[in-house]
Amino acid sequence: MAVDESKRDFILTALGSFAGIGGAAAVYSMVKTWDPLPSVVAAGVTKVDVSSMQAGEIRTVEFRGKPVYILKKTPDMAASKNNTNVKVGSDQYTVVVAICTHLGCIPAYEADKKQFKCACHGGEFDVNGVNTFGPPPKPLAIPPYKVVGNTIVLGEEGEEYKKIAPELKA
Numbered sequence: 001m002a003v004d005e006s007k008r009d010f011i012l013t014a015l016g017s018f019a020g021i022g023g024a025a026a027v028y029s030m031v032k033t034w035d036p037l038p039s040v041v042a043a044g045v046t047k048v049d050v051s052s053m054q055a056g057e058i059r060t061v062e063f064r065g066k067p068v069y070i071l072k073k074t075p076d077m078a079a080s081k082n083n084t085n086v087k088v089g090s091d092q093y094t095v096v097v098a099i100c101t102h103l104g105c106i107p108a109y110e111a112d113k114k115q116f117k118c119a120c121h122g123g124e125f126d127v128n129g130v131n132t133f134g135p136p137p138k139p140l141a142i143p144p145y146k147v148v149g150n151t152i153v154l155g156e157e158g159e160e161y162k163k164i165a166p167e168l169k170a
């Protein structure tokens with residue numbers, strides 16, 4: 001009985017192709033398991049585009065499970081004492097973890113008084129997050145950040161952040 005060489009070659013080529021595709025898929029799957037899960041990446045870094053914020057506007061964002069206040073300063077706020085600014089272009093921002101340094105309540109921002117007030121024991125922080133009254137022993141903490149264009153990236157330490165006094169860092 002004659003062997004059809006062309007059919008045999010076709011079958012061998014097809015089997016080889018399937019094996020190659022299967023091998024590539026196995027390698028791809030293996031490499032994907034080495035990447036961190038998207039949820040893990042998202043939990044570590046929070047990116048906030050502040051380009052649309054108005055002077056005096058405050059936003060609360062979540063960073064590693066904690067609230068963070070981002071306040072765009074008005075010119076008088078930017079000129080105030082205790083200034084610990086985050087600069088984005090020519091604008092200045094207060095960026096602080098919104099957890100009272102006394103016993104961990106969440107202070108509210110009082111726009112009319114330009115201060116953060118903690119309702120638990122009456123602690124107050126100025127517009128820069130510096131403790132000015134009551135039991136809080138130190139300023140609101142500044143989370144690690146870097147500025148990229150119009151975006152404040154929480155969770156990565158830029159050069160500005162590295163210059164901040166260690167006791168102010170989260």
Ligand code: FES
Nearest residue numbers: 100102103118123
């Ligand atoms: S927890 Fe804020 S003043 Fe006590």
